[in-house]
Amino acid sequence: MKKKLLFVVNPMAGKGAVKSQLLGIIDLFTKYGYTVTVHPTQKKSDATQIVQKEAKNYHMIVCCGGDATLNETVSGLMDCEKRPALGYLPAGTVNDFASSLHIPKNMLKAAQTAMDGVVFHCDVGSFNQEYFTYVAAFGAFTDVAYDTPQSFKNVLGRLAYFLEGIKHLPQLKSYRLRVETETCVIEDDFLFGMAANSTSIGGFQGMNLRDVSMDDGLFEVSLIKMPENLAQLQTLVHYLIGLEKKSDFVRSLKASRIHITSQEEVPWTLDGEFGGRFNQVTIENKHKAIPIVVGKFK
Numbered sequence: 001m002k003k004k005l006l007f008v009v010n011p012m013a014g015k016g017a018v019k020s021q022l023l024g025i026i027d028l029f030t031k032y033g034y035t036v037t038v039h040p041t042q043k044k045s046d047a048t049q050i051v052q053k054e055a056k057n058y059h060m061i062v063c064c065g066g067d068a069t070l071n072e073t074v075s076g077l078m079d080c081e082k083r084p085a086l087g088y089l090p091a092g093t094v095n096d097f098a099s100s101l102h103i104p105k106n107m108l109k110a111a112q113t114a115m116d117g118v119v120f121h122c123d124v125g126s127f128n129q130e131y132f133t134y135v136a137a138f139g140a141f142t143d144v145a146y147d148t149p150q151s152f153k154n155v156l157g158r159l160a161y162f163l164e165g166i167k168h169l170p171q172l173k174s175y176r177l178r179v180e181t182e183t184c185v186i187e188d189d190f191l192f193g194m195a196a197n198s199t200s201i202g203g204f205q206g207m208n209l210r211d212v213s214m215d216d217g218l219f220e221v222s223l224i225k226m227p228e229n230l231a232q233l234q235t236l237v238h239y240l241i242g243l244e245k246k247s248d249f250v251r252s253l254k255a256s257r258i259h260i261t262s263q264e265e266v267p268w269t270l271d272g273e274f275g276g277r278f279n280q281v282t283i284e285n286k287h288k289a290i291p292i293v294v295g296k297f298k
């Protein structure tokens with residue numbers, strides 16, 4: 001019996017970049033012995049629904065799109081009892097997660113990796129009832145990814161996120177939070193916070209993400225306190241862009257479970273998309289939850 005592959009494609013991602021590559025990609029999968037079913041996603045959450053329903057009938061799932069399509073596909077797989085291997089062809093603008101997993105940016109090369117790469121059992125985050133693959137974040141900067149115009153992102157790439165963030169600095173707002181992990185309880189006013197499972201987030205090079213492992217069952221948690229004046233703000237920005245190694249305003253720790261409560265509702269993003277406003281959030285690391293085919297880096 002031939003192996004069956006479900007290819008979930010967001011035709012709109014990255015300005016429709018996949019369209020000219022589609023035949024070459026399907027041809028490659030076929031050469032590797034797969035019968036390919038292509039599902040072009042029709043709307044938000046379509047990838048989740050098709051994967052929830054169909055994954056059990058396939059030997060492999062490959063998704064193609066930006067970070068949101070990967071998130072939706074992974075969310076669908078998380079609801080399956082048996083999870084087939086997942087391949088990922090990045091078609092978005094920043095593709096933080098693909099870089100972390102050594103998946104090539106070129107779609108045809110990424111398709112080759114999906115066929116002959118290695119299976120890596122990657123951690124996934126649960127966030128209340130949702131999932132994220134590489135980052136859940138709140139506060140300043142978190143609206144940057146979805147506020148930045150597509151054309152601006154394409155021209156400036158990762159730097160766009162940072163520049164857009166700077167624009168928002170004068171309106172910075174902090175949130176009074178109680179953060180509980182398995183090792184500590186912290187109460188303070190925070191400007192920004194994130195639980196990350198990736199070696200690079202939206203172009204920010206700081207935040208202690210360089211020696212991150214994506215299968216250790218732990219998130220890298222960074223919490224940024226509110227600077228009191230411009231000089232302090234400048235040292236913080238230097239830290240965020242990698243010019244300083246330490247910052248008094250950043251608290252970094254590792255945790256597998258994080259519970260955050262606040263009086264007022266805090267806006268969150270999950271993998272760069274708006275995730276809702278909450279005054280209670282529970283984030284848990286689902287250790288080695290997804291078998292994803294990656295470049296040979298281990």
Ligand SMILES: Nc1ncnc2c1ncn2[C@@H]1O[C@H](COP(=O)(O)OP(=O)(O)OP(=O)(O)O)[C@@H](O)[C@H]1O
Nearest residue numbers: 013014041042043044045065066067068069092093
């Ligand atoms: N046919 C479609 N038409 C419009 N939107 C779609 C369609 N299929 C999927 N979507 C939605 O498009 C949104 C963006 O998808 P995705 O992140 O994959 O692409 P992108 O925005 O180009 O990438 P990035 O954000 O990484 O630059 C997601 O919310 C997804 O659910």
